[in-house]
Amino acid sequence: MLKHLSRVRLFALVGGLLLATACSAGSGQDPSAPYTDGVEYATIPGPAQRYSPEGKVEVVEVFSYGCIHCDHFAPYAEKLRQALPKGVVFKLVPAPFSAEWLPFARAFYAAKKLGVVDKTHLELFKEKFDQHYPMNTLDELADFYAREGVNRDEFLRIATSDAVTQQMKSDLALIQKWGVTGTPTIVVDGKYRSADVHNYDQLVALTQWLAKRELSAK
Template sequence: MLKHLSRLRLFALLGGLLLATACTAGAGADPAAPYTEGSEYVTLPGPAQRYSPEGKVEVVEVFSYGCIHCAHFAPTAEKLRAALPKGVVFKLVPAPFSAEWLPFARAYYAAKKLGVVDRTHLELFKEKFEQNYPLNTLDDLADFYARQGVNRAEFMRIATSDEVTAQMKSDLALIQKWGVTGTPTIVVDGKYRSGEVHTFDQLSAMTQWLVKRELAGK
């Protein structure tokens, strides 16, 4: 069961960057639906709180490179991304849920800015959890990206920039509004959050079901 994946404490960091709990996910049911509201997924209260103003239906995975469950889900998430219908976008949002996870969030934002996420995302998980590289600090991560052909100094400059700190704060505030308390968690169109699923395949299938529901509504 993908319920209690990991728990970390809420505390403040970086002079006001609030950090919340993490690595869990997870009430009304339609008997005709294949998934149960309040169990496998949750409808978020209030108006939709989307990650971006693109106008497309969006699928957001809240994740961390420090989360082994995210590493296990990553290949399935890539297949999910490829299977999403036209007019749907897939986005990654890193969760800075602890001091240990901050470097991973900074690394993701820097990699995104440098345009290398697509070719480094799975490889980072692989090196950390399969090959057991010491990828824990920002320096460790800078070495990883340098091995991938990224300019190390430029990576460090972006990862430690005020711009990245501001993005981290903004994204964390939205993650908290979504009620995300663990990773990996999927949020569809700022309206639905994954809950207590039993397998990663179920999480992927439910996401596609919610996406189709959103597309039909539009």
């Protein structure tokens, strides 16, 4: 088990929205499958709750720039993204699990709006955790994006906008429905959530297996 996954610190976000308890795992298992429902992954109860209406199979990493374990997983996630077959799309969803993590979520949404996530995603982790730049407040994050060529004022305007606040509220509600209780967590097609995996290689392999199974089912 990845015992070092960051755990949720409950946080009231915009209008008192709270994380609920995690969903329980599904049942029923193909004995020939390499992974077990309820062990390495969990079936999310109810109909699929996908992040977007795209027709492709969806792989979502729930993460935070404030999470050192997401930093460790980031290069694995990038290789996973590049290796996913045609018909499967990889998405990032920031988890605003605490007051400390809110600036990182706002920064991600602003970077996404400005079209610089691909350029800055790994670099932000590198500067924060490898180079130990002070990046905890939104102002400090704005300094980072300014170094990457982003207009600082425009970044702050978007990051603090009502639209970003609403997006955080909506995404937190979906993360709650998925039953995510730590980061990094992978959710496949709004149906399956990674659970007790032993290392990041296994998390990648599990994700590929679930994604390919969903793709073949379509």
